[in-house]
Structure formats: C-alpha cells, structure tokens
Amino acid sequence: MDLSMNCLLGPTGHIPQFLGSMENLKYINLSGIPFTGRVPSQLGNLSKLQHLDLGQVDYSGLSSMDITWLTKLPLLQHLSMSGIDLSMIADWLHTLNMIPSLRVINLVACSLDTASQSLPYLNLTKLEKLDLSYNNLDHSIASSWFWKVTTLKYLSLRLNQLFGKFPDALGNMTSLKVLDLSENNLNKTGNLKNLLINLCHLGILDLSHNSMNGDIVVLMEGLQCAPEKLQELHFSDNNFMGTLPNVVGEFSSLNILDMCNNNLVGLIPLGLWNLVRLTYLDLSMNQLN
The missing domain is CATH 3.80.10.10 (Ribonuclease Inhibitor)
Incomplete structure (x- = not known):
C-alpha cells in the first residue's frame, strides 16, 4: 500500500x-x-x-x-x-x-540527542543504510555505536554537531559506498588517510562544512584504493591546506569535485583535464594561482 x-x-x-x-x-x-x-x-x-x-x-x-x-x-x-x-x-x-x-x-x-549508546551484542548484522542526519547528537564521533556495523554501504551523519577524532573502526567499514559527515564540528584529520585507504568501494565522500585542517595531498593519498570508483568529493568550507595534487586526475569516474573555501595554494593540476565525466567543479575562494 x-x-x-x-x-x-x-x-x-x-x-x-x-x-x-x-x-x-x-x-x-x-x-x-x-x-x-x-x-x-x-x-x-x-x-x-x-x-x-x-x-x-x-x-x-x-x-x-x-x-x-x-x-x-x-x-x-x-x-x-x-x-x-x-x-x-x-x-x-x-x-x-x-x-x-x-x-x-x-x-x-x-x-x-545521542548515538553513543553501548550495545552488549550487535544484532543489526544485515544493516546496509543508516541515516541519522539533522539530529542533535553533539558528542564525540568515535563514541557512536554504528562503527561496529561493518555491513553498512551508506552512512549519513549530516548536521549533528559531532566532534573529535575519527575512530580506528572506520577503517573496517570496507563496504561503504556513501559517507556523509558534512556540517559537523570535525577538525582532527590526523589518522583519516590510514582509515580511508581501506574503503575501496567508496563512491561519495562528503566532508564539507567542518573545521578540517589537514594537508589536501595526504587526504587524496588516502583515496587511492579504488580511485576509479569515486564519483563525488565534497570538501568545501574547511581549512584544507597545500597544493591540489595531480593524482586527482586518476579519479576517472568523478562527477563532482567541490573544494571551495579552503586554503589551497599553487597551480591547478593538469590532471584535472583527465576527468572527462566531471559535471561540477568548484575551486573558488582559495589561493590558487
């Protein structure tokens, strides 16, 4: 019905x-x-x-x-x-x-108001999609229960005031195709490269509207497991630094690349011209020359 x-x-x-x-x-x-x-x-x-x-x-x-x-x-x-x-x-x-x-x-x-509950035993072993966007979680992202659910293909936590360091368990989420962490208070990217490198099915990654301040080169290196599967990268409104690496040209399926309002410097890499499927590109509000 x-x-x-x-x-x-x-x-x-x-x-x-x-x-x-x-x-x-x-x-x-x-x-x-x-x-x-x-x-x-x-x-x-x-x-x-x-x-x-x-x-x-x-x-x-x-x-x-x-x-x-x-x-x-x-x-x-x-x-x-x-x-x-x-x-x-x-x-x-x-x-x-x-x-x-x-x-x-x-x-x-x-x-x-929270997703940091403890579960003595996880029964949700078939869960593929979890969307908790637009709530009031307001706690450390690492304390959340869903990092145990390694079957997830889609995880959206948009606009939840989450903060802190990414848990090592993110590296075990090898089935993830969509990861949306936008519009939170995430600013610690130290271990993110080592976690992303295991996510070989990732197609959409949205880290926009946070306070992330890592080197954009390091972040891009973390996406090298299966670069041909990436379709959308949303990194706008952060504090990413460094020069956009030429390796971005290896993301051959990329449709959207949004890097606006960061602290990127240097030249726009020639590798961008290899992205023949690109339909949206925003590099505005940086220090590119």
Missing part, C-alpha cells in the same frame, strides 16, 4: 489505527502525508510487514513516546521515521537492535 505524498488526513489528522488490522500487509508507505498526533502502536500487529515508511516532509506533527511495538515486526527490512519526534525515547537503539532483519534505518530529523 503506497499512499505517499497525499493529504489523506481524515477527520482527526492522525494515522488511522485500523491499519493495524490489515495483517497481510508487507509494504506501507505513508510518507509525506502531514499527519499529527502519535504513531499508533497497532502497527505492531502487522507481523508480515517488510517495509514501513512514515517519513514526514515538513518535520512536524507526528511524535512517538514508545516504539517497542516495532519488535513485533520480525520481517521488517526498511524503516523510515524521518521527521517524527522521537526525543522522548532514550532506548530507541536497543529497540531497533532487536530487529535483526533491518537493512535500512532512516531517522532523519527525529530530535535524537
């Missing part, structure tokens, strides 16, 4: 409880419907459900104080609750950890 992006609010504006009686449903998409009120626990009756998307577009109106009903959905693979206020649920991770079938978790803008 896909009713997404409509205005099917009914007389109350709430998600109807009777949906919990449709016990054969495997797929529900109610995203973009501007519901208000609480998410009904009756959805926990849908024991055959594999896909549940309740995501809100305007990030307002829906809330939940209890998501333990999700543990009654043993086949659930895709969960999206973006824009739903979950600020009153401290144990959200432990609840989700009881659903080992999960492959996608989307909790964008859910007013979560």
Whole structure:
C-alpha cells in the first residue's frame, strides 16, 4: 500500500489505527502525508510487514513516546521515521537492535540527542543504510555505536554537531559506498588517510562544512584504493591546506569535485583535464594561482 505524498488526513489528522488490522500487509508507505498526533502502536500487529515508511516532509506533527511495538515486526527490512519526534525515547537503539532483519534505518530529523549508546551484542548484522542526519547528537564521533556495523554501504551523519577524532573502526567499514559527515564540528584529520585507504568501494565522500585542517595531498593519498570508483568529493568550507595534487586526475569516474573555501595554494593540476565525466567543479575562494 503506497499512499505517499497525499493529504489523506481524515477527520482527526492522525494515522488511522485500523491499519493495524490489515495483517497481510508487507509494504506501507505513508510518507509525506502531514499527519499529527502519535504513531499508533497497532502497527505492531502487522507481523508480515517488510517495509514501513512514515517519513514526514515538513518535520512536524507526528511524535512517538514508545516504539517497542516495532519488535513485533520480525520481517521488517526498511524503516523510515524521518521527521517524527522521537526525543522522548532514550532506548530507541536497543529497540531497533532487536530487529535483526533491518537493512535500512532512516531517522532523519527525529530530535535524537545521542548515538553513543553501548550495545552488549550487535544484532543489526544485515544493516546496509543508516541515516541519522539533522539530529542533535553533539558528542564525540568515535563514541557512536554504528562503527561496529561493518555491513553498512551508506552512512549519513549530516548536521549533528559531532566532534573529535575519527575512530580506528572506520577503517573496517570496507563496504561503504556513501559517507556523509558534512556540517559537523570535525577538525582532527590526523589518522583519516590510514582509515580511508581501506574503503575501496567508496563512491561519495562528503566532508564539507567542518573545521578540517589537514594537508589536501595526504587526504587524496588516502583515496587511492579504488580511485576509479569515486564519483563525488565534497570538501568545501574547511581549512584544507597545500597544493591540489595531480593524482586527482586518476579519479576517472568523478562527477563532482567541490573544494571551495579552503586554503589551497599553487597551480591547478593538469590532471584535472583527465576527468572527462566531471559535471561540477568548484575551486573558488582559495589561493590558487
């Protein structure tokens, strides 16, 4: 059942409880419907459900104080609750950890205040996509629980006030294809090269809008595992220094290269002309000559 992006609010504006009686449903998409009120626990009756998307577009109106009903959905693979206020649920991770079938978790803008919970045992061994963007995590990035999930292919932590040193466990995330750490307070890049060099499937890396101040040459050397797979590099609004190396010309699949507003110096490397798939290039607000 896909009713997404409509205005099917009914007389109350709430998600109807009777949906919990449709016990054969495997797929529900109610995203973009501007519901208000609480998410009904009756959805926990849908024991055959594999896909549940309740995501809100305007990030307002829906809330939940209890998501333990999700543990009654043993086949659930895709969960999206973006824009739903979950600020009153401290144990959200432990609840989700009881659903080992999960492959996608989307909790964008859910007013979560931490991802540094400890897990005695990780059950999310099939998880491929995790999006915790636009929350209020505001803690050391190294203390986060998700570094144990080596099956992740997509990890987005955009705009979370995360800070500190990257954990060594990042080097074990060898399945990652998309890593978005933009708009945080990350400034320690000392070990980043040695961690990135193991991420041989990486296609998109977004480090923009942080306070990173390392040598751009060192960072580029960390992306040499499979340079032909890189498609997007977003490094704008940092304090990266040094001269953009000619090795950038080896990133043959690159579509986007955004280096604006850093402290790069010297010549624009001739290797750039090898990037025949490039559609967006921004080197503005540097000291290139």
